[in-house]
Amino acid sequence: MVSFLIAYTSWSGNTEEVAELIADKISREGIEVDTHRIGIGVLPDVNKYEAFCIGSFTWEKGSTPDEVKDFVAAIGFKPVPVYVFGTGDTQFGGDELFCKAAEKLARFYHSPFEPLKIEQSPRGTQEKLVTNWTKGVLDHWRHLQE
Ligand SMILES: Cc1cc2nc3c(=O)[nH]c(=O)nc-3n(C[C@H](O)[C@H](O)[C@H](O)COP(=O)(O)O)c2cc1C
Numbered sequence: 001m002v003s004f005l006i007a008y009t010s011w012s013g014n015t016e017e018v019a020e021l022i023a024d025k026i027s028r029e030g031i032e033v034d035t036h037r038i039g040i041g042v043l044p045d046v047n048k049y050e051a052f053c054i055g056s057f058t059w060e061k062g063s064t065p066d067e068v069k070d071f072v073a074a075i076g077f078k079p080v081p082v083y084v085f086g087t088g089d090t091q092f093g094g095d096e097l098f099c100k101a102a103e104k105l106a107r108f109y110h111s112p113f114e115p116l117k118i119e120q121s122p123r124g125t126q127e128k129l130v131t132n133w134t135k136g137v138l139d140h141w142r143h144l145q146e
Contacts, residue, residue, distance in 0.1 A: 003031045005046060009038040009068050014087040015057045018122045018130060022053060022085065025134040039067040043074055051141050052079045054105055058088040062100030072108070081144065082109035083137045085116035085130075097119035113140055 006023050010016035019035055026033045036044045044090025046052055056068045098116035106115040116133040118126050 003050045004033040004053060005036065005039055005044055005049040005051070006053040006055065007035060007036040007044065007071065008085075009065055010055075010057060013054050013122050014118070016114070018085055018087060019053075019055050020119055021122055021127065021130045022055075022073070025131060026131075029138060037091065038071045041091055046075050046077075047080070050145075051081055051083065051137075053137070054109075055085040055087075056101045056105060057126065058086060058092075058097065058099055058101040060082075060092075061116045062093060062097035064101040064104055068105070072105075076098065079143065081113070082106075082111050083113050083140075084109065084111050085118070085133065087094075087118045087120060087122070089120055091104075096103050109121050113137055 004026055006019050008015050008019040010019070023035050034044070046098050056065060059065050084102050084106040086099040088099035090098045099115070102115040102117055115138065116129065118129060122130050
């Protein structure tokens with residue numbers, strides 16, 4: 001059984017960068033991780049995984065991209081635990097709408113952990129946010145295994 005599945009959607013590459021950083025940090029801990037780009041290839045069997053991370057950018061007026069809604073519907077159940085990350089841009093509606101899709105996904109899946117919100121690209125100063133979030137997720141997940 002592979003421990004982590006990271007499914008993400010990304011149009012211009014920001015959310016993909018976050019997904020890659022998270023995957024790298026998890027695998028450096030010796031934990032197996034698969035990544036899946038939403039909408040490409042075969043739907044993954046989420047049941048095969050011990051933990052599920054889902055990442056999305058936010059689209060117009062704080063909405064969740066259609067491909068993410070379709071993916072969530074295609075999975076058809078709520079795995080446990082689900083950890084959520086997203087990218088956004090405060091230029092599109094300020095704090096109110098910033099990374100709203102990540103917030104909505106976290107609420108929908110009853111995520112036990114605060115969603116990670118990254119403004120545009122995670123490279124540079126925000127990489128620390130990804131590092132800390134991933135560390136927190138792994139600590140949370142390890143506690144579940146005890
Ligand atoms: C038309 C449009 C609408 C957007 N609306 C929002 C929004 O409501 N909230 C937000 O946080 N970001 C919004 N964004 C910013 C994107 O979510 C952000 O650029 C994101 O990092 C893109 O992710 P990607 O590079 O993985 O495709 C919008 C971007 C575009 C082009």
